[in-house]
Structures are given as C-alpha cells and as structure tokens.
Amino acid sequence: MxxxxxxxxARWLDTHEWSTALHESLYMYAWIETTHVLTLMVFLGMLFMxxxxxxxxxxxxxxxxxxxxxxxxxxxxxxxxxxxxxxLLYYAxxxxxxxSIWFRIKVVLMIAAGINAFLFRAKMxxxxxxxxxxxxxxxxMRVGAGLSLLLWAGVVVTGRSIAYxxxxxxxxxxxxxxxxxxxxxxxxRFE
Amino acid sequence: MDVYFFFEWLDNSFLATMSKAYGGVxxxxxxxxxxxxxxxxxxxxxxxxxxxxxxxxxxxxxxxxASTQRWFDVAxxxxxxxxIFMSSAVALKLYYNEMFWAKMASFAIGLVFVYGIRRPLLAxxxxxxxxxxxxxxxxxxxVIWFTVAASGRWIGFS
Amino acid sequence: MSRKTLxxxxxxxxxxxxxxxxxxxxxxxxxxxxxxRLAYG
Numbered sequence: 001m002x003x004x005x006x007x008x009x010a011r012w013l014d015t016h017e018w019s020t021a022l023h024e025s026l027y028m029y030a031w032i033e034t035t036h037v038l039t040l041m042v043f044l045g046m047l048f049m050x051x052x053x054x055x056x057x058x059x060x061x062x063x064x065x066x067x068x069x070x071x072x073x074x075x076x077x078x079x080x081x082x083x084x085x086x087x088l089l090y091y092a093x094x095x096x097x098x099x100s101i102w103f104r105i106k107v108v109l110m111i112a113a114g115i116n117a118f119l120f121r122a123k124m125x126x127x128x129x130x131x132x133x134x135x136x137x138x139x140x141m142r143v144g145a146g147l148s149l150l151l152w153a154g155v156v157v158t159g160r161s162i163a164y165x166x167x168x169x170x171x172x173x174x175x176x177x178x179x180x181x182x183x184x185x186x187x188x189r190f191e
Numbered sequence: 192m193d194v195y196f197f198f199e200w201l202d203n204s205f206l207a208t209m210s211k212a213y214g215g216v217x218x219x220x221x222x223x224x225x226x227x228x229x230x231x232x233x234x235x236x237x238x239x240x241x242x243x244x245x246x247x248x249x250x251x252x253x254x255x256x257a258s259t260q261r262w263f264d265v266a267x268x269x270x271x272x273x274x275i276f277m278s279s280a281v282a283l284k285l286y287y288n289e290m291f292w293a294k295m296a297s298f299a300i301g302l303v304f305v306y307g308i309r310r311p312l313l314a315x316x317x318x319x320x321x322x323x324x325x326x327x328x329x330x331x332x333x334v335i336w337f338t339v340a341a342s343g344r345w346i347g348f349s
Numbered sequence: 350m351s352r353k354t355l356x357x358x359x360x361x362x363x364x365x366x367x368x369x370x371x372x373x374x375x376x377x378x379x380x381x382x383x384x385x386r387l388a389y390g
Contacts, residue, residue: 026388034344037344038341040229041340044230045229045232046236047233059254059255071246074246156226161218164214309359324356331367338370338374
C-alpha cells in the first residue's frame with residue numbers, strides 16, 4: 001500500500017515540467033549534485049569533530065558542550081543545504097529514486113541518526129556540563145557518538161550507491177529485493 | 192615531461208585489475224574517498240574560519256589548529272590512498288581529462304602550502320604574527336581545498 | 350626559517366595562488382557561459 005502511494009507520488013512529480021528540465025539540464029543537475037557532495041565538508045565535517053571530541057580524539061582541551069554548541073550552527077546550516085539540494089536531486093529523478101533500495105536504506109539510517117542525535121542532545125543537556133572538562137565523555141555518550149559516526153557514514157555510503165544501477169527494478173532480482181525496493185509492477189508478476 | 196607511461200603502468204597494474212573487475216570494491220573505496228573529503232574539508236573549514244575570526248572565537252586559535260592538524264593528516268592519507276585506487280580504474284581516461292590535471296595541480300599546490308608554509312608558520316605564537324598574514328593564509332587554504340574538491344567532483348562530469 | 354621570512358613567503362605564495370585560482374575559475378565560468386549560449390542562443 002505504502003509502495004503504491006509513494007510510486008504514485010513519484011510519478012506525479014515526474015510529470016512536472018521542472019523535474020524533467022532539471023534532469024535534462026546541461027549544468028543545473030551537476031551543480032546541485034556537486035553542492036550536495038561538497039556540503040558534506042560543512043555538515044559531516046562539523047559532526048565528525050563533535051563526535052571525535054566526545055570520544056576524546058580531538059579538541060580535548062575544549063569543554064565538550066562548548067564545542068558542540070559552537071559547531072552546532074554551521075553544522076545545521078550545512079544540513080539545511082544538504083536537505084534542500086537532496087530534495088532537488090530527488091525531484092529531478094523521482095521514480096527511480098523512490099524504487100532505489102539504497103535510497104530507502106539511506107532514509108531509514110537518517111531517521112535512526114536523527115533519533116540518536118535527539119537522545120544525545122537531551123542527555124548532554126541533562127548532564128548540565130558535569131563531564132564537560134573530561135578528556136572523554138562518559139561511556140553512554142561515547143556509544144552515542146560512535147553510533148552517530150557509523151550511521152552518518154552509512155548515509156554517505158548508501159547515498160553514493162543510489163547512482164549505481166545494480167539493484168534497479170528493471171534488473172532480474174529476487175522477490176525479497178523487489179519487495180525491499182518497492183518494485184510494485186515487478187512484484188505483481190509474482191502473484 | 193610526459194607522464195603517460197605512468198598511467199599506462201597504472202592501467203596494467205594489479206590495482207587496475209581489481210578496480211575494474213569488481214564494481215563493488217570500487218564503490219566501497221569511493222565511499223572512503225567521500226568520507227575523507229568530509230573530514231578533510233571539516234578540519235580545513237574549522238581552522239581557517241577560526242583564523243578569520245568567524246568561528247570558535249572563544250577558543251585559542253592555537254588549540255583549534257593543533258586539534259585539526261592531526262585529523263587533516265588522517266583525511267589526507269585516506270583520500271590519497273582511495274584516490275590512487277580509483278584512478279587506476281580509469282587511468283588512461285584520466286590522462287586526457289583536463290579537470291583531473293586541474294585537481295592534481297591544485298592538490299600539489301596545497302601540499303606545498305600546508306607542509307611547507309602554513310604549518311611552520313602557525314607553529315609560531317599566533318599573537319606574534321601579522322593578523323593580515325594569518326587572514327591571507329586562511330583564505331588561501333580555503334580556496335586551494337575548495338578547488339581540489341570541486342574540480343575533483345567535476346572529473347566525473349567532464 | 351625566521352618568522353619574518355616565512356611570513357613573506359606566505360604572502361607571496363598566497364597572492365600567487367589566489368591569482369591562479371581566480372584565473373582558473375574565471376575560465377571555467379567563461380566556458381560554461383559559452384556552452385549555454387551555444388545551447389540556448
């Protein structure tokens with residue numbers, strides 16, 4: 001049901017003139033894609049430094065919450081740019097992206113990373129700087145920081161993989177893969 | 192000086208056999224390249240924006256520079272190793288790609304700058320250096336690494 | 350190297366790099382404009 005609904009949405013977006021124009025543009029798509037990738041340096045770069053601080057591997061002389069606070073704004077700015085350019089990239093090629101197994105894993109990983117970040121922030125605020133001067137954050141926080149690094153690395157990996165056509169719906173895949181990628185038409189053939 | 196022979200050699204090397212035969216391996220290596228890019232760009236941004244007085248103004252610039260240097264080195268090694276592997280898959284094509292040479296040139300300029308000028312200079316007490324020199328160093332660094340990253344991404348499009 | 354010499358080298362190198370980068374990027378922008386003109390008139 002969800003797959004049909006998502007596909008219908010993608011097909012509707014695909015009828016938009018702007019979507020086609022973007023996809024077939026000489027430069028626009030490549031520029032947006034480049035901006036998306038280069039902004040990794042802002043968003044992920046800041047995130048890496050914060051997480052490495054929690055793990056005691058960088059900026060150990062700076063109080064943890066101070067670093068997290070100062071890097072928060074540039075990080076979120078980078079994130080905003082990535083969301084906007086990311087949406088445009090989806091908008092340019094909606095149908096194939098909707099049925100991309102990589103895109104689906106990426107969205108799940110991002111939701112997980114978001115929940116992790118939310119819990120991390122809540123715990124850090126609750127601690128009210130009690131471990132701020134420590135070289136390393138408490139163990140629970142370190143787990144959160146490590147998880148954050150892993151999840152976002154996973155987002156980059158799956159994001160890059162969207163470009164590869166290994167598991168596209170038009171390929172000969174197993175039922176499980178069709179199901180996971182939401183290949184509605186191909187699944188119908190199994191019934 | 193013609194370096195075509197190097198690309199020919201790379202194209203015939205063990206690395207090329209692997210990177211061409213296994214698309215999956217190539218993809219994984221490329222992801223390491225991307226993660227290194229994020230780390231490298233992050234450290235460059237932090238240190239240079241601190242020198243420009245944009246970010247982390249209440250943390251001594253010496254601390255910011257010292258903390259980012261180590262991870263810059265890690266990112267550099269990561270992107271270099273993954274980059275060589277990626278090059279081996281399309282070595283002969285790269286030789287004729289203008290953007291590839293733009294990237295290599297700016298990369299070489301960046302290496303000389305970082306290890307020959309920026310680091311030795313920033314090893315001095317920052318307070319004793321001219322603020323305008325520090326600003327120029329920061330802007331130069333930002334421009335170099337942006338050019339490396341952007342021309343690098345454009346190799347694939349050109 | 351003395352602090353003074355190093356600062357001078359940094360300034361010289363920096364100016365050269367910025368000039369080269371300006372030339373490089375101006376050339377890229379120019380080629381983009383040319384192609385867009387060719388495509389859309």
